[in-house]
Amino acid sequence: MAQDKKVQKKQTQELEKENIYRQTRLEKCHKLRALGFEPYPYKFNASHMSQEIAEKYNYLVNGEKTEDIVSLAGRIMSIRNSGMFIDIKDSTGKIQLFGHKDFLAPGMTDILKLLDIGDIIGVEGKMRRTPRGQLTVNIEKLEVLSKTLLPLPEKYHGLTDQETRYRQRYLDLIMNEESRDKLRLRSQIIHDIRQFLTNKGYLEVETPMLHPIPGGATAKPFVTYHNTLDCELYLRIAPELYLKKLIVGGLSDKIFEINRCFRNEGISTRHNPEFTSVELYAAYKDYNDMMDITEELITFLVKKIHGTMQIKYGDKEIDFSTPWPRKSMCHLVQDCTNVDFLSLDAEAARIKAKELGIEVEKGTLWGNTIEKIFSEKVEPTILNPVHVIDMPLDISPLAKVHRNNPLLSERFETFVLGFELANAFSELNDPEEQRKRFEAQVKAGEDGDEEAQCMDESFLNALDYGMPPTGGLGIGIDRLVMLLTNTLSIRDIIAFPTLRQK
């Protein structure tokens, strides 16, 4: 209670403090209305965006004037010389306005006096280039389109406080062009993936976000509750099982879904609780085909965004040139450790791992031990893309057994500079075998593995009706965007990253 009162008191004080800044602007807002100018009108017809003007009038020489009348809208980013020079910014760039009583229509000077940095305005006037070389609109007509009540961050240093940038992303976007560019590139990349797959005959589908049984990946789910159905539901950790049901149904031999997944796990510069993935499935294909399409898709994006196969990430340079090496996980581990884990059982592998300085709990699956050694010893050495193929069967419950080795699966993960970019396999379509794998998972869960997968009878029932041999592939889009935009924190390429409530 006392706590609540304190919080309330603090909020009241903040409101009063805020009022000092809002008050002046509110007064200006009211003055505008009193003068007959609505500070929040309905629309504005602009003839140009700022970039179009920059291109169209690029030819003007210093001091040259035109009789061309243009109209445009944007947010005031700076005001100089007591309102004579105003910079406005729209989504394409900045342009300078010249506000002088010699050009302004009658009454418009009143509006000019009531403008603040941050206000969104619409203007009309003639194009010219100033003697100092700045492309400028001589304002004749001026309209406030949205009066700002709070001041923008400082014009020179901008907004740098990371917490504010994430919590109030709109301020970040107003002030930091780099943030705009990254989120635009994200949008572009998703668009390009969609276009690439659609052009290849893949059908985009949507499957549930609310799952009665979490499946398709090894991860801890978010739990929620449906009132009418009176049951728990899980936010999906992966769309995999539903997509395979669509393959069973023959909706299309090639399908994909781009959507959100949710995992109730740690948050870091590489993990957000909700993230976007693309999963695609192609009937009559296997994991070799999935490697081909992974390379094709990623290089298509790299080329589209960068125009070259060599890109910078942090202080490293990555070469995406194909073909990418395809190396067996066990061989990579053996190269690094001189141990042939293929010839060891789970317990022997665990002891060997310990000798290598990697602590693995007793009873750990053979595959988990190998994967752990791989991620500690091999993964950090990977720079350019590598398909790490033939992963252990016991940690791949949805993948087909390797056609040449019963300990391995036809599954690969593509790694780039410590990023797991893709995860794919020849999908298991033998219903009896799938049931055994689920049973093994259930047992692992009973033995304490929190992330073990659940028995999914409805999926098994679908397999009973026959799924064609199918290749499946999943790519984490956020990390892909990070790589392609040279971004070190996942929060910078998600508009509203998950933060603790304040």
Add this chain to the structure above:
RNA sequence: GGGCGCUUAGCUCAGUCGGUAGAGCAUCUGACUUUUAAUCAGAGGGUCACAGGUUCGAAUCCUGUAGCGCCUACCA
């Protein structure tokens, strides 16, 4: 989850050995009027994240809490 760090005006940041809380931008008043981080003169603006403690005295030292960041662990 563990370790380290940060939190001072709306924004960006100073603040020395513990001794009256500072600057620039922004705001307000005025001057100036082809500037572009405009300039000049003046004014207002602070629960120094929060809660305790030590001290004659704390933004500063100590403890705890919160948020954020970085590293680390798990995961994609």
